[in-house]
């Protein structure tokens with residue numbers, strides 16, 4: 056059995072001071088649990104403080120929400136993957152729908168960022184997901200599989216075997232409208248099939264997470280759905296008590 060993965064994406068919330076208070080409350084409510092993987096993605100500016108707060112809790116991993124595809128240089132406002140690693144991250148979120156649709160990052164940029172993360176020694180949670188109009192046109196799987204194949208196109212099969220995928224339908228993010236467990240299973244099954252072709256192995260252990268309006272109330276039914284190996288949580292992870300309860304699911 057794979058361990059379920061519980062990932063919190065704080066997006067542009069919780070600066071360094073708030074991070075300190077949040078993690079104190081969260082760690083008190085969430086004792087180390089070996090049967091699951093917990094990852095927190097704070098804003099880059101809070102990573103160092105988060106790393107310090109988690110110094111006695113190696114069971115909670117830290118990730119960076121975004122990296123640039125170049126190592127360093129004249130890219131005002133950006134963060135390189137090696138810098139994120141230096142600040143305490145071991146994972147990078149790549150291809151999040153807000154990066155794709157608010158910041159205009161397409162498949163090529165996503166692929167370059169995945170490669171840059173691995174080059175710096177980070178692993179990747181690669182996000183994929185269709186917009187509502189794509190779903191209405193019945194192109195969900197075509198869109199998701201295109202994003203998936205493009206995202207991993209610059210990785211070796213051995214690197215692909217180390218990533219996690221997050222299926223986050225754009226219409227479910229921050230809307231209170233969740234995909235049904237059946238919807239998630241259908242798309243996750245297609246993702247799994249595509250991954251098996253790339254990695255060329257029977258039992259590919261790549262976790263496939265669901266994200267989009269996950270709450271304390273729906274976490275359990277989503278996690279029980281076949282092929283749902285974990286959850287990527289935005290809004291509901293901003294309250295440390297609620298996040299602790301979801302991570303206990």
Ligand code: 13P
Pocket residue numbers: 064151223227228229230231266267268269287288289290291
């Ligand atoms: P919400 O949980 O707020 O819908 O956000 C999901 C998300 O985008 C996580 O990356």
